[in-house]
Amino acid sequence: MSAAADVEARVVELCTAARRAARLLAQAGTADKNQALRRVAAGLRSGAEALQRANARDLEAAREQTAAFRDRLTLDTDRIEAMARGVEEIIALADPIGESIAAWRRPNGLEIQQLRIPIGVIGIIYESRPNVTADAAALCLKSGNAAILKGGSEALQTNAAIADVFVAALGDGALPSAAVQLVRSADRAATRALLRQKALVDVIVPRGGKELIRALEEESRIPVIKHLEGVCQLYVDRAADLERAARICLNAKAQRPGVCNAIENLLVHRDVAETFLPRVVRELSDAGVAVRGCTVTQRIVPGVAPASESDWATEYLDRILSVKVVDSLDEALAFIERYGSGLADSIVTEDYTAARRFAAAVDSAAVFVNASTRFTDGFEFGFGAEIGISTNRLHARGPMGLRELTTYKYVVHGSGQVRE
Amino acid sequence: MSAAADVEARVVELCTAARRAARLLAQAGTADKNQALRRVAAGLRSGAEALQRANARDLEAAREQTAAFRDRLTLDTDRIEAMARGVEEIIALADPIGESIAAWRRPNGLEIQQLRIPIGVIGIIYESRPNVTADAAALCLKSGNAAILKGGSEALQTNAAIADVFVAALGDGALPSAAVQLVRSADRAATRALLRQKALVDVIVPRGGKELIRALEEESRIPVIKHLEGVCQLYVDRAADLERAARICLNAKAQRPGVCNAIENLLVHRDVAETFLPRVVRELSDAGVAVRGCTVTQRIVPGVAPASESDWATEYLDRILSVKVVDSLDEALAFIERYGSGLADSIVTEDYTAARRFAAAVDSAAVFVNASTRFTDGFEFGFGAEIGISTNRLHARGPMGLRELTTYKYVVHGSGQVRE
Numbered sequence: 001m002s003a004a005a006d007v008e009a010r011v012v013e014l015c016t017a018a019r020r021a022a023r024l025l026a027q028a029g030t031a032d033k034n035q036a037l038r039r040v041a042a043g044l045r046s047g048a049e050a051l052q053r054a055n056a057r058d059l060e061a062a063r064e065q066t067a068a069f070r071d072r073l074t075l076d077t078d079r080i081e082a083m084a085r086g087v088e089e090i091i092a093l094a095d096p097i098g099e100s101i102a103a104w105r106r107p108n109g110l111e112i113q114q115l116r117i118p119i120g121v122i123g124i125i126y127e128s129r130p131n132v133t134a135d136a137a138a139l140c141l142k143s144g145n146a147a148i149l150k151g152g153s154e155a156l157q158t159n160a161a162i163a164d165v166f167v168a169a170l171g172d173g174a175l176p177s178a179a180v181q182l183v184r185s186a187d188r189a190a191t192r193a194l195l196r197q198k199a200l201v202d203v204i205v206p207r208g209g210k211e212l213i214r215a216l217e218e219e220s221r222i223p224v225i226k227h228l229e230g231v232c233q234l235y236v237d238r239a240a241d242l243e244r245a246a247r248i249c250l251n252a253k254a255q256r257p258g259v260c261n262a263i264e265n266l267l268v269h270r271d272v273a274e275t276f277l278p279r280v281v282r283e284l285s286d287a288g289v290a291v292r293g294c295t296v297t298q299r300i301v302p303g304v305a306p307a308s309e310s311d312w313a314t315e316y317l318d319r320i321l322s323v324k325v326v327d328s329l330d331e332a333l334a335f336i337e338r339y340g341s342g343l344a345d346s347i348v349t350e351d352y353t354a355a356r357r358f359a360a361a362v363d364s365a366a367v368f369v370n371a372s373t374r375f376t377d378g379f380e381f382g383f384g385a386e387i388g389i390s391t392n393r394l395h396a397r398g399p400m401g402l403r404e405l406t407t408y409k410y411v412v413h414g415s416g417q418v419r420e
Numbered sequence: 421m422s423a424a425a426d427v428e429a430r431v432v433e434l435c436t437a438a439r440r441a442a443r444l445l446a447q448a449g450t451a452d453k454n455q456a457l458r459r460v461a462a463g464l465r466s467g468a469e470a471l472q473r474a475n476a477r478d479l480e481a482a483r484e485q486t487a488a489f490r491d492r493l494t495l496d497t498d499r500i501e502a503m504a505r506g507v508e509e510i511i512a513l514a515d516p517i518g519e520s521i522a523a524w525r526r527p528n529g530l531e532i533q534q535l536r537i538p539i540g541v542i543g544i545i546y547e548s549r550p551n552v553t554a555d556a557a558a559l560c561l562k563s564g565n566a567a568i569l570k571g572g573s574e575a576l577q578t579n580a581a582i583a584d585v586f587v588a589a590l591g592d593g594a595l596p597s598a599a600v601q602l603v604r605s606a607d608r609a610a611t612r613a614l615l616r617q618k619a620l621v622d623v624i625v626p627r628g629g630k631e632l633i634r635a636l637e638e639e640s641r642i643p644v645i646k647h648l649e650g651v652c653q654l655y656v657d658r659a660a661d662l663e664r665a666a667r668i669c670l671n672a673k674a675q676r677p678g679v680c681n682a683i684e685n686l687l688v689h690r691d692v693a694e695t696f697l698p699r700v701v702r703e704l705s706d707a708g709v710a711v712r713g714c715t716v717t718q719r720i721v722p723g724v725a726p727a728s729e730s731d732w733a734t735e736y737l738d739r740i741l742s743v744k745v746v747d748s749l750d751e752a753l754a755f756i757e758r759y760g761s762g763l764a765d766s767i768v769t770e771d772y773t774a775a776r777r778f779a780a781a782v783d784s785a786a787v788f789v790n791a792s793t794r795f796t797d798g799f800e801f802g803f804g805a806e807i808g809i810s811t812n813r814l815h816a817r818g819p820m821g822l823r824e825l826t827t828y829k830y831v832v833h834g835s836g837q838v839r840e
Contacts, residue, residue, distance in 0.1 A: 104802065106800070
């Protein structure tokens with residue numbers, strides 16, 4: 001057998017086991033799932049030394065990489081404890097499975113129930129942070145889904161050690177140990193093989209940079225739930241409370257610039273631009289943010305660098321903000337439609353009609369009125385955990401928690417009804 | 421420009437117009453949408469002669485086709501009236517757009533609303549029945565989605581005449597006339613081009629045979645919501661009320677054998693096989709159903725033809741039923757998991773635990789207890805209309821009505837909140 005065929009055969013075997021496990025796991029009770037997760041948390045803590053030994057091997061192999069890369073890869077005792085606590089937080093969440101989404105009775109007496117069930121088999125493909133292994137596996141387990149994990153090859157030893165904790169925890173109990181499986185291969189052919197298993201894997205949830213996700217989506221035969229990027233906008237309306245606007249702008253840009261829900265573009269209504277821009281640009285500069293502006297912005301605040309057409313469309317994930325003065329709410333809406341990536345946009349205004357128009361017209365996963373786009377997050381939404389954020393239009397949009405890892409079936413109870 | 425490039429350019433133009441129309445339509449009020457649909461119903465009635473002239477041209481071109489094909493293609497006054505009434509039924513349905521799916525308040529005072537919105541642009545690809553044109557277009561319009569319709573080439577003139585009624589109705593009012601567009605080409609390159617417009621079309625909903633759908637799914641870069649086939653099972657448990665079981669079996673098989681929610685396999689618990697099988701096989705035969713059976717069935721009912729392995733997996737869409745005697749509920753569940761297509765399955769039983777186990781374990785879109793699988797239908801579920809039935813696991817499963825043509829966004833109202 002060729003090497004590629006061998007990799008494919010192993011991936012198919014693993015996916016087949018996952019499908020079988022998913023059928024069992026779908027019917028598991030909450031107590032059994034939580035019990036397994038408690039063993040995982042305990043296993044992470046008691047196995048901390050083994051985890052660190054595995055991590056040391058990965059770090060040794062990555063000694064040529066950048067300090068930032070090695071930091072992301074590093075698993076120290078604090079991070080292991082954080083992983084264990086993360087699992088405990090998932091234990092504390094309500095089990096979404098079995099929830100009655102809707103139920104009604106038909107005139108012929110049929111009782112129709114729409115019940116929440118797991119999706120089935122979820123493929124998680126991610127880059128080098130090893131905590132994703134524990135986090136994603138625990139979320140899938142709690143929501144009754146079998147997880148197939150494919151992490152970055154640089155973290156293979158660490159991920160394998162974490163996956164071993166899950167396998168041991170599952171093997172001890174009532175749940176199938178194939179419910180959590182790691183693709184233990186650094187071969188890219190393994191990822192390609194996984195993306196072809198349409199009959200065995202129901203959905204791919206990637207975590208990583210834009211390039212990874214674009215490549216996965218290009219290749220996948222399985223639906224990919226993802227966001228590619230976050231070009232988020234803050235629009236400061238003519239009727240904005242400018243104190244609020246400045247506070248929200250600083251928060252949305254500078255509190256954590258490297259995340260998808262930070263803003264990239266600030267739109268300011270011309271009626272408040274003369275008042276608002278000098279002060280917000282100063283505050284942004286104080287926070288280390290480089291401002292690029294349209295010609296009106298440049299006129300109002302001398303020294304601001306010019307913003308080019310490509311600036312409006314770029315997710316910098318950095319302390320850079322592009323600023324544009326607009327003539328109207330309509331111009332702001334048109335800008336968002338053209339340049340935004342549909343993740344999160346915010347308006348600051350005290351004008352009731354403007355707030356309602358913005359909320360209705362902006363077609364993003366999350367639309368904010370008088371609040372920071374940084375709240376676009378599973379924890380901040382109160383989901384208790386987050387598997388990712390979606391800008392897809394189907395199935396799940398915005399922050400994805402346990403519930404977004406579920407689907408539904410109908411159960412119909414009758415008393416002998418037949419169709420006329 | 422080559423012919424293929426020309427077709428592609430026209431499809432891109434049409435999809436671009438659809439995307440623009442979708443943005444406007446998403447914000448249209450219920451009254452405007454219903455007003456447009458009333459003009460459609462009136463237009464279908466007043467334009468009946470023009471529709472029949474267009475249909476006559478299609479029928480003339482199809483004179484070499486089978487009688488069944490020509491019947492499906494035919495649009496007479498009764499069918500035009502039925503289309504108009506179908507549109508009126510959609511007018512009467514509640515508008516799903518703007519519904520608050522959930523709303524909650526966070527400890528920091530943020531008010532999060534999950535609001536139902538249209539998906540956007542929906543591509544409907546179908547075969548020769550021209551009534552699908554009116555039906556699908558009206559459902560998309562009511563749910564605020566722009567529709568791109570690609571019907572069978574044999575019905576092109578008829579479909580164009582129906583689409584013209586929509587365009588005229590839209591052009592008269594507040595809604596964008598590109599909200600309903602027909603791909604006016606018999607060229608298969610048009611379908612291929614449509615399936616590539618991932619940035620402009622959000623979902624493809626096919627209507628037609630298995631081969632069409634398989635081909636579309638193979639080619640599409642856009643998510644396809646569909647069911648490929650319906651291999652549905654009825655399981656008669658040891659604790660079944662056998663009167664009910666016989667009535668449900670006859671209904672599920674013979675009331676309309678050519679549809680996806682009719683059963684293909686009957687599973688009978690061995691404890692009741694001796695009593696149940698002779699009578700149900702006789703009743704099935706009286707209804708013109710040819711029975712194929714396992715060896716036990718053949719022993720109990722002499723003269724029954726043998727069922728082969730391939731029979732269990734085949735959707736006949738015909739008066740053919742395969743019968744298997746099983747030793748247990750578990751064997752029935754394993755059969756359904758192996759051969760079923762996940763559309764609809766039913767158990768007949770008076771045993772509480774067996775009913776609950778079946779409902780929990782069977783992973784189909786619709787699971788019935790003591791009722792016919794034939795109820796797997798948007799009208800029978802009370803949705804008032806149906807765009808299709810899905811065996812996908814994501815977004816929509818089972819009968820799809822207006823609500824299944826929607827997605828959601830979050831609107832978050834704050835009072836200046838920023839993230840800590």
